[in-house]
Amino acid sequence: xxxxAETPCIRCGKLRVFYRKWNYKADGKGFLITHVESVCPDSxxxxxxxxxxxxxxxKRLLLEDKRKNVLLSRRTKKNSYKNLx
Ligand SMILES: [Zn+2]
Numbered sequence: 001x002x003x004x005a006e007t008p009c010i011r012c013g014k015l016r017v018f019y020r021k022w023n024y025k026a027d028g029k030g031f032l033i034t035h036v037e038s039v040c041p042d043s044x045x046x047x048x049x050x051x052x053x054x055x056x057x058x059k060r061l062l063l064e065d066k067r068k069n070v071l072l073s074r075r076t077k078k079n080s081y082k083n084l085x
Contacts, residue, residue, distance in 0.1 A: 011049050017041050058066040 009016050016038035023032045040046040 007038065009042075009045060009049065011052075012040065012042060012045050013040055014045075 008014065017040075019037045019039045021036045023025065023034050025031070026033050040049060044056055
């Protein structure tokens with residue numbers, strides 16, 4: 001497997017440095033996944049990148065929540081129709 005640590009920073013383009021590495025088992029699959037985490041050598045830059053990622057994660061969660069709510073409200077509507085008839 002290719003080491004993922006040596007990738008340029010998405011923000012400043014500096015080569016990211018190895019931070020930590022761990023193995024975990026994927027759900028329902030019988031193989032180990034090696035996760036390599038790297039950080040920007042510039043700690044100020046890394047902070048900004050972290051914030052950006054957190055923001056993206058939050059937005060994605062919000063979107064997923066919205067989708068779930070739509071599904072739920074549809075289901076509720078269906079059920080209420082069922083109750084009517
Ligand atoms: Zn950087």
